[in-house]
Amino acid sequence: MNEILNLGLITAIIRVSTPLVFAALGGLLTFKAGILNIAMDGFMLVAAFLGILTAYFTGNLAWAVFAAVLGSVIMAILFGYFNLKFKADIFIAGIAVGMLASGLTAVLLQGALGQTGVFASSKIPRFSQIQIPFIDGIPILSQLFSGYSILVYLAFLFTPVVSLAMSRTKWGLRVRAVGENPDSAASVGIDVFKIKMETVILSGFFCGLGGAYLSLDYVSLFSRDMTADRGLIALAAIFFAQGNPVTTIAVTVLFGIAQALAVRLQQSVGIAPQIVQVIPYFVTMIALIAVGFQTVHHRKYQQVIE
Amino acid sequence: MVNSVEMRGIVKKFGTLAANNNVDFSAGKGEVHALVGENGAGKTTLMNILYGVIAPDEGSIQIDDRKVHIGNPAVAIGLGIGMVHQHFKLVPSLSVAENIVLGSEPGSRGFFDRLAAMRQVAELADRFALAIDPMATVQDLPVGLQQRVEILKMLYREAKILILDEPTAVLTPQETEELFRTVRNLTSDGKTVIFITHKLNEVMKVSDRVSVMRAGRMVATLNTSEISAAQLAEKMVGRSVLFQVQKQPSEPKEVLLEVKDLRVMSNRGLEAVRGVSLQVRAGEIVGLAGVQGNGQDELVEVLAGLRRSTAGDVLLRGSSSKDFNPRQVREAGVAYIPSDRIKVGLSLDAAIWENMLLGYHATREFNRGGLLDVGKATSFARELISRFDIRGAQVGAPVKSLSGGNQQKVVLAREFSHGRRVIIADQPSRGVDIGAIEFIHKQLVAMRDRGCGVFLISADLDEIFSLSDRILVIFHGEIMGELAARDATVEEVGRLMAGVNRRGGDVIG
Numbered sequence: 001m002n003e004i005l006n007l008g009l010i011t012a013i014i015r016v017s018t019p020l021v022f023a024a025l026g027g028l029l030t031f032k033a034g035i036l037n038i039a040m041d042g043f044m045l046v047a048a049f050l051g052i053l054t055a056y057f058t059g060n061l062a063w064a065v066f067a068a069v070l071g072s073v074i075m076a077i078l079f080g081y082f083n084l085k086f087k088a089d090i091f092i093a094g095i096a097v098g099m100l101a102s103g104l105t106a107v108l109l110q111g112a113l114g115q116t117g118v119f120a121s122s123k124i125p126r127f128s129q130i131q132i133p134f135i136d137g138i139p140i141l142s143q144l145f146s147g148y149s150i151l152v153y154l155a156f157l158f159t160p161v162v163s164l165a166m167s168r169t170k171w172g173l174r175v176r177a178v179g180e181n182p183d184s185a186a187s188v189g190i191d192v193f194k195i196k197m198e199t200v201i202l203s204g205f206f207c208g209l210g211g212a213y214l215s216l217d218y219v220s221l222f223s224r225d226m227t228a229d230r231g232l233i234a235l236a237a238i239f240f241a242q243g244n245p246v247t248t249i250a251v252t253v254l255f256g257i258a259q260a261l262a263v264r265l266q267q268s269v270g271i272a273p274q275i276v277q278v279i280p281y282f283v284t285m286i287a288l289i290a291v292g293f294q295t296v297h298h299r300k301y302q303q304v305i306e
Numbered sequence: 307m308v309n310s311v312e313m314r315g316i317v318k319k320f321g322t323l324a325a326n327n328n329v330d331f332s333a334g335k336g337e338v339h340a341l342v343g344e345n346g347a348g349k350t351t352l353m354n355i356l357y358g359v360i361a362p363d364e365g366s367i368q369i370d371d372r373k374v375h376i377g378n379p380a381v382a383i384g385l386g387i388g389m390v391h392q393h394f395k396l397v398p399s400l401s402v403a404e405n406i407v408l409g410s411e412p413g414s415r416g417f418f419d420r421l422a423a424m425r426q427v428a429e430l431a432d433r434f435a436l437a438i439d440p441m442a443t444v445q446d447l448p449v450g451l452q453q454r455v456e457i458l459k460m461l462y463r464e465a466k467i468l469i470l471d472e473p474t475a476v477l478t479p480q481e482t483e484e485l486f487r488t489v490r491n492l493t494s495d496g497k498t499v500i501f502i503t504h505k506l507n508e509v510m511k512v513s514d515r516v517s518v519m520r521a522g523r524m525v526a527t528l529n530t531s532e533i534s535a536a537q538l539a540e541k542m543v544g545r546s547v548l549f550q551v552q553k554q555p556s557e558p559k560e561v562l563l564e565v566k567d568l569r570v571m572s573n574r575g576l577e578a579v580r581g582v583s584l585q586v587r588a589g590e591i592v593g594l595a596g597v598q599g600n601g602q603d604e605l606v607e608v609l610a611g612l613r614r615s616t617a618g619d620v621l622l623r624g625s626s627s628k629d630f631n632p633r634q635v636r637e638a639g640v641a642y643i644p645s646d647r648i649k650v651g652l653s654l655d656a657a658i659w660e661n662m663l664l665g666y667h668a669t670r671e672f673n674r675g676g677l678l679d680v681g682k683a684t685s686f687a688r689e690l691i692s693r694f695d696i697r698g699a700q701v702g703a704p705v706k707s708l709s710g711g712n713q714q715k716v717v718l719a720r721e722f723s724h725g726r727r728v729i730i731a732d733q734p735s736r737g738v739d740i741g742a743i744e745f746i747h748k749q750l751v752a753m754r755d756r757g758c759g760v761f762l763i764s765a766d767l768d769e770i771f772s773l774s775d776r777i778l779v780i781f782h783g784e785i786m787g788e789l790a791a792r793d794a795t796v797e798e799v800g801r802l803m804a805g806v807n808r809r810g811g812d813v814i815g
């Protein structure tokens with residue numbers, strides 16, 4: 001009994017963490033390129049909505065995911081242009097994209113689906129659960145690692161890909177150079193705008209997958225502002241990990257653990273759901289305070305002057 | 307001579323200011339061409355145009371007798387042009403090799419071949435006799451080596467025309483010598499070197515020809531062998547310049563700054579300052595000579611409140627200022643001119659008047675009813691701009707719109723003008739033109755005569771000798787000796803700087 005509970009908990013953690021992982025992967029790329037990407041919630045929200053909409057009308061999940069990613073990427077391009085081309089302040093650009101996403105999805109929710117708060121339908125297909133061949137028969141392993149949707153596996157598979165892209169490719173080196181010192185990158189002929197834009201578009205891609213996961217897999221519905229600041233929480237994880245990909249993903253999973261545990265506690269001990277809802281923000285805040293202290297500490301003893 | 311660079315009728319305006327006003331410039335193959343002129347004369351602008359960083363409003367450029375349009379640095383690199391900027395353009399957290407190959411990295415199918423990069427850089431360094439560790443992280447390197455990275459960056463891209471914008475401003479005399487050797491190697495290889503500097507002895511020493519700019523115009527191009535440093539100075543400034551400041555013997559009074567057996571760790575966790583004791587009295591200038599990297603930076607940072615010491619004490623007018631933060635240091639009457647004024651002394655995006663107020667913004671003088679008295683602050687800034695002759699400065703414009711040397715003057719103006727008693731001047735004339743050096747030196751002497759204590763740190767022995775009343779020499783974090791400036795010789799100071807003791811002649815450390 002106890003063991004089942006534990007296994008279930010781990011499954012829950014993986015499922016809760018997945019959207020955070022997607023957002024963190026996207027945010028990592030822009031972070032490395034020196035962009036404070038506060039628009040990821042907007043990207044994900046549009047993706048979540050388009051995913052549900054397309055799934056509802058076509059009944060085809062592949063099209064749904066494609067539409068979700070496309071929508072998210074378009075939002076990302078918008079954000080990139082505001083900030084990088086028209087030199088809008090990053091906060092203004094981020095808030096504009098966020099409000100656009102929230103407003104647009106709310107209007108379309110009403111216009112196209114005739115709902116005001118939540119949309120769900122039995123016409124929306126579900127993802128099939130993938131059984132991993134090698135571990136299929138093994139009891140605990142198969143319970144833990146088999147049976148998720150393709151998106152969950154993608155999230156965790158993309159983690160080493162992003163990490164390697166950053167550390168081992170020419171492009172990754174250029175992204176890091178652009179993020180740290182755009183002038184120096186420009187002076188060796190690197191197109192800073194292009195590199196930054198590429199990371200923004202890729203963050204749109206990952207947020208698109210994250211959004212699709214949220215509405216099509218995690219729950220099978222769309223509700224207004226359903227991303228619940230996961231983009232910002234992922235950003236906090238990135239700052240906490242100081243941009244290290246593996247640490248970042250570890251931290252997002254930690255956030256996932258906190259949330260999954262909280263849900264369990266609510267079910268078994270019966271603490272108020274409001275408290276549970278606060279937990280992700282609370283953990284994020286603690287993490288950021290830790291980063292703050294770390295930075296101050298670092299300053300004191302290492303001295304800022306290089 | 308074959309011209310490898312030919313620029314004609316170059317015009318570049320920033321608003322109403324013509325940074326380059328119908329400038330002609332050419333440099334021959336295999337020549338070292340010095341480019342001189344006062345701060346803000348337009349030298350960097352001209353070279354930025356050649357490197358494709360800035361687009362000219364008018365004018366044409368020929369490289370190897372072919373008309374070209376250089377729209378961005380990538381085009382310039384393709385044409386064999388390389389530039390080491392006045393303020394280095396390196397990525398601090400990346401390695402030497404990564405910085406050098408950045409933008410044209412070795413490797414296939416998008417992967418970056420780090421090992422190949424290391425190998426190529428090592429080979430390149432070998433070929434041009436520019437020893438460097440390809441694996442070192444750039445931020446850990448002293449400036450001399452950072453510059454070497456910049457030069458290797460150009461050579462890696464097989465540049466034939468190398469632009470060096472004030473390369474010696476941050477170098478020690480030894481490093482400068484090495485750089486000159488490199489420059490000669492390069493020109494004997496058939497490369498063209500364009501060399502911007504404010505140090506006329508360097509022009510005389512290393513260049514074949516020299517072009518002089520003043521206020522956005524090219525005023526002369528001459529063969530170096532046919533002109534003297536004094537004539538050159540006059541061409542630059544439009545009047546004759548004093549190379550040696552006039553001063554009376556000092557009359558030292560009470561001790562203002564005292565350092566007692568101070569020990570300080572460097573960023574790398576090594577002991578950089580090893581038991582330094584010294585005094586600076588009212589009415590004297592104490593010069594600290596030494597090869598860069600012998601603990602001066604760490605010592606000065608402790609005095610400025612930017613770094614903690616591990617042992618010993620610092621006394622300001624007799625009371626301990628140990629572990630003071632920068633603000634407390636200021637409030638105790640210390641003015642601080644940091645050697646790296648761009649990083650430590652200025653906020654580049656903030657307005658000139660704001661920068662002139664930094665650190666003094668909370669004083670009663672500039673506040674009224676709890677608010678900043680902007681009117682007063684701006685008129686104060688205006689006064690400083692004219693007094694310090696900061697060219698091209700609008701009080702409200704960001705500091706980064708100024709030329710390199712004029713940015714430095716903003717720091718100097720601020721630090722000289724708030725009535726401090728102790729002045730810590732770290733490389734005060736680095737990067738400023740000869741007219742300004744004369745002015746700064748006069749100011750320092752005037753401050754001394756008014757009863758300030760001046761602690762001067764300089765890698766430039768000429769500066770140390772012409773200003774100091776007493777000279778201290780630092781080597782490996784220890785004071786090697788103290789000399790009265792009157793009877794010190796350059797040879798003796800040089801020996802102490804190299805760690806050779808006065809009597810024995812044996813190397814310590």
Ligand SMILES: Nc1ncnc2c1ncn2[C@@H]1O[C@H](COP(=O)(O)OP(=O)(O)OP(=O)(O)O)[C@@H](O)[C@H]1O
Binds near residue numbers: 323348349351739
């Ligand atoms: N981006 C800019 N915006 C506005 N003004 C500028 C800009 N860049 C340069 N200027 C102005 O153009 C003039 C020439 O600047 P430049 O940097 O070419 O001088 P310089 O000869 O290199 O001087 P220094 O010896 O001090 O480096 C200066 O008055 C400077 O203030």
Ligand SMILES: [Mg+2]
Binds near residue numbers: 710
């Ligand atoms: Mg310049």
